[in-house]
Amino acid sequence: ExxxxxxxxxxxxxxxxxxxxxxxxxxNHLYFYWYRQILGQKVEFLVSFYNNEISEKSEIFDDxxxxxxxxxxxxxxxxxxxxxxxxxxxxxxxxxxxxSYEQYFGPGTRLTVT
Amino acid sequence: DAKTTQPxxxxxxxxxAANLPCNHSTxxGNEYVYWYRQIHSQGPQxxxxxxxxxxxxxxxSLIITEDRKSSTLILPHATLxxxxxxxxxxxxxxxxxxxxxxxxxxxxxxxx
Numbered sequence: 278e279x280x281x282x283x284x285x286x287x288x289x290x291x292x293x294x295x296x297x298x299x300x301x302x303x304x305n306h307l308y309f310y311w312y313r314q315i316l317g318q319k320v321e322f323l324v325s326f327y328n329n330e331i332s333e334k335s336e337i338f339d340d341x342x343x344x345x346x347x348x349x350x351x352x353x354x355x356x357x358x359x360x361x362x363x364x365x366x367x368x369x370x371x372x373x374x375x376x377s378y379e380q381y382f383g384p385g386t387r388l389t390v391t
Numbered sequence: 392d393a394k395t396t397q398p399x400x401x402x403x404x405x406x407x408a409a410n411l412p413c414n415h416s417t418x419x420g421n422e423y424v425y426w427y428r429q430i431h432s433q434g435p436q437x438x439x440x441x442x443x444x445x446x447x448x449x450x451x452s453l454i455i456t457e458d459r460k461s462s463t464l465i466l467p468h469a470t471l472x473x474x475x476x477x478x479x480x481x482x483x484x485x486x487x488x489x490x491x492x493x494x495x496x497x498x499x500x501x502x503x
Contacts, residue, residue, distance in 0.1 A: 281434075308488040320435060320478075320493035327487040335490075368434050372488065378423075380491060382434035 279303045281383035283369050289389045290359055298354045298386045300369030309352045310370040310380060311344065313337070320368065326352065327374075359390045395479045400498040403473075409466040411497050413479030416460040423482055424455065425491065426464045428475040435478065435493070438464065469501045 282301045290296050302309050311323040325332040326344055334342075343355045352371075356363055366387050370380040396414040403409040415424060425440040439446055439453045441462070446453045452465040466473055478496040482489040 310488070310490070312491075312493075314432075319495055320429070320491075322483075322490040322492065325485055325488050325490060332487040333485040333490065366432055370434075374488070378482075378489060379425075379437045379440065381437065384434050385432065387432075 281369055281371055281381050283367075283383035283386050285386060286384065287387045287389070289391065292361060292390055293358050296356050296359055296388065298356075298367050298369075298388070300352045300354070300383055301350050302352055302369065302371030303373070303381060304350070305373060306371035306381075307374040308332075308372045308380075309344075309346070310372075311354045312368045312370065312382075313365045314368065314385075315362075315365045323354075323367075356388075359388075361390050364388055364390045395481060395494055397477075397479050397494065397497045399495065400500070402500050402502060403466075403469045405471055405501055405503050406468055409464075409469040409473065409499060409501070411464040411466075411477050411479075411499065412461065413463070414461045415479070415481055418459055418481055420459075424453070424459075424462050425480045425482055426451070426453065427478045427480060427491070427493075428473075429478070429496070430472075430475040435491075438477075469499075471501050471503065473499065474501045475499060 309326040314320045324334040341357045366385040368385045369383045372380045426438040427435040441453045455462045476496040
């Protein structure tokens with residue numbers, strides 16, 4: 278069964294450093310999303326991406342964040358200058374855009390900012 | 392955006408049916424109800440969704456009241472592996488696609 282994959286599973290970085298989180302969505306999917314979950318809190322929507330551009334972003338997704346689909350398979354989330362409060366699980370999701378619209382989530386990347 | 396209300400926690404004996412309720416009294420006529428679950432810190436897993444009619448798949452059944460103000464997710468024969476946080480979600484339409492507005496969910500504990 279096709280699945281969304283994410284790398285790395287755990288990333289440790291120092292405050293102020295740039296990080297890139299990588300996702301490989303399901304191959305025939307057209308819509309891509311990033312969510313995050315701070316430890317002990319709820320899953321929060323960050324951004325949606327369709328047709329090679331951001332479709333919508335939440336208040337959390339400020340200028341420090343960017344997304345890119347550099348080739349036909351990868352979907353990346355970049356945090357330009359990490360802060361302690363960026364420590365969280367980051368989940369990538371994708372959907373095929375048909376009427377059912379289920380979003381399939383990856384296993385997540387745990388980002389720890391020290 | 393329609394909000395959902397779920398009990399914070401529930402217990403269920405292994406092999407019995409788990410019935411997880413959800414209130415979504417502000418839901419509008421064209422908004423779908425989705426159910427996801429999250430086992431420990433894994434990625435959320437899609438379970439089922441519906442609009443008006445009751446739905447069933449290999450994982451669960453979804454019963455939506457006629458006025459659509461509430462729904463119940465039914466796991467017919469709960470197993471220990473069904474222990475997870477279950478989220479009832481009314482999706483938020485975007486320009487393209489939609490966002491899932493996760494709440495705190497119901498923490499279901501299946502006991503032997």
